[in-house]
Amino acid sequence: MDWLAGLPPGGNRSYNACLVIVDRFSKTPIFLPCHKDNTAMDTALLIWNRVISWTGIFTNIINDRDNKLTTALWKNFHQLFGTKLSFSTAYHPQTDGLAEKMIQTLEDMVKGFSLALEYKTSIHASTNQTTAILEKGWNPKLPQDTLRKELIEIHPTAARFKGMLDKARKQAVRCMEDSFAYAKDKWDKSHATPYFKGGI
Incomplete structure (x- = not known):
């Protein structure tokens, strides 16, 4: 324990x-x-x-x-x-x-939660909406929306936790941007721009 x-x-x-x-x-x-x-x-x-x-x-x-x-x-x-x-x-x-390893796992789960939440509340290029909006009609409140921007005193572990959430969120955004860029590049390489000839 x-x-x-x-x-x-x-x-x-x-x-x-x-x-x-x-x-x-x-x-x-x-x-x-x-x-x-x-x-x-x-x-x-x-x-x-x-x-x-x-x-x-x-x-x-x-x-x-x-x-x-x-x-x-x-x-x-x-x-x-x-x-x-x-x-x-x-x-x-x-x-x-075991307990120390489980704490690391718990921290990883928080990162995973943050990643999933970021994905569900990010606007997708194909729909121009978030998946949360399309599923439920509203976006959930994100942890960063409720965290105070400035704290007079913050415990080092709390600062690390907040930093971990911020880092996971930024990483999720980068991963999604890379994924969209890769998908677009792959599509562009395999699909030629259609050419339409004027007719009568």
């Missing part, structure tokens, strides 16, 4: 972090919205109410020495339920770094 912290606040409780738990056997991920300043007790309650009630008690928790999991509260938790806490470093072959 590990945390993706410093995200832009979202949801009715302004969550700004995500607790990522991955089952070592099935590789099933669990994403729990939370706050970066959650205490050890907050984390224990979150796991108890949202995870253990569904999966049962863990036999082993692997983490990279987060201080939330090394408190007396968690030591007692492990003693009570007979669980074990193992420490890892990211991509350590013995512990597999």
Whole structure:
């Protein structure tokens, strides 16, 4: 288990972090919205109410020495339920770094989401409309429409997240422009301009 912290606040409780738990056997991920300043007790309650009630008690928790999991509260938790806490470093072959890899996957999914959203809200040359307009009659509000342009203070991870969205959007635009240019060039090479001769 590990945390993706410093995200832009979202949801009715302004969550700004995500607790990522991955089952070592099935590789099933669990994403729990939370706050970066959650205490050890907050984390224990979150796991108890949202995870253990569904999966049962863990036999082993692997983490990279987060201080939330090394408190007396968690030591007692492990003693009570007979669980074990193992420490890892990211991509350590013995512990597999599952949560860290899942966080990278989650970041890639955000990029994929941004790419798909950019595609659906970009005007297509053949229709002169976006696919969203043609499908639903309206364009969805994009993340960049709601992000504040200037922030007095921004957490480095939040800045990285915002930068990641901006970068993915620009990359999507470049890819689509290249794709349209390639398709046009291919069409132009295989189709001659028709010549019409005037007649009677």
